[in-house]
Amino acid sequence: MPIRVLLADDSPCMLSAVRQVLQKEPRITIIGEALVFSGIMQMIGDFKPEVLLFDLHMPEKRNFTPAFVKSQFVLVSLALAMSVANDEEAKALAESYGVALLDKMNLYTDMIPAILRCRSKNRVFDFRPQEPLNLKRRGHGA
Secondary structure (H helix, E strand, O other): OOEEEEEEOOOHHHHHHHHHHHHOOOOEEEEEEEOOHHHHHHHHHHHOOOEEEEEOOOHHHHHOOHHHHHHHHOOOOEEEEEEOOOOHHHHHHHHHHOOEEEEHHHHHHHHHHHHHHHHOOOOOOOOOOOOOOOEOOEOOOO
């Protein structure tokens, strides 16, 4: 059975690009898409995705506290944030939501392996040894 993924990005072009990549992977099925952050909150309850892949810097997201967002994200097996700006501020924001952070510049190499790990017992994201993705506060080498 394919992994059920919900996509969200405020850029229709980015959403389309991510969709095209994911549609080529037979182990993944896209069950919904959102252009606004409130759409994510609604679709999580309605569609019950295994994986949420969303843009970390969606403008409307500012209307939701990190605590509320994190409480909603526990309903999915894995939440992955995407961002072009992967500076300390972005990493801290992703951590406040309890999600792993993917670099939009490396989506084509990192996105599918990250999604496929949702069914893996090994949830530590370490695609790039020089810059591991942290999930649940586990750092490189942990």
